[in-house]
Amino acid sequence: MTQDLMSTYRRLLASYGPQHWWPGPDPLEIVIGAILTQAVAWRNVEKAITSLKQARLLSLEAIASVPTEELARHIRPTIYYNQKARKLKDFSMFIKREHQGNLDGLLALPVETMRRQLLQIRGIGDETADSIILYAANKPSFVIDSYTRRVFKRLGLIDGSEHYLALRTLFMKEIPRDVKLYNEYHALIVHHAKEYCLLNSPICLGCPLEQTCPGVSTGR
């Protein structure tokens, strides 16, 4: 399995090259992006972030003090804006309460400790927690999303019905714990899924993984 996961990575990287995900220098912006991107295309998140930035709402203090309705207005492109406005507020309140308002206090924690704290926050589930750990805290925590399930199910490497934590544990056991590697791998999986593992189209013509991807030959 180790060889399968790592060789798949190498082939994806060779096919698509580095993806440069979340290069933003500001951890808070990455955290906000991780919450806003839930079930939403990234381009919509960029609009929301820009709006927040222009309104000077890109700080934990500002998010905590601004009315929820006003916060929601700026993040409308991210669909569930009322819910997400509450999520951003809950996050800022958590940091204020548990880390004296200092985000670095959370991001400096050991991976599993940080993960437990993140999961306590309403609105942050497994995937968002791992995204924050990986991209904002720069610590190795493999992100499992629906694309990951789809791609590796088609490759026959997983069943697809495994629980989130089971897959995360598997990937982290088989893949060396390296931040850049986890970052790049997840981005490559998403890119590949968008190109070839389309939701309602099991056929992936020209798929770079076609030697192992059953979607090509069987048409399933």
Place this chain on the structure above:
DNA sequence: GCCCAGGGGGCTC
């Protein structure tokens, strides 16, 4: 008009 995007919470059984 229809589909679907880098999910999570809450409820039911």
Place this chain on the structure above:
DNA sequence: GAGCCCCATGGG
């Protein structure tokens, strides 16, 4: 624990 609904924009 699985299965379902809710949330509710915008681009192709």
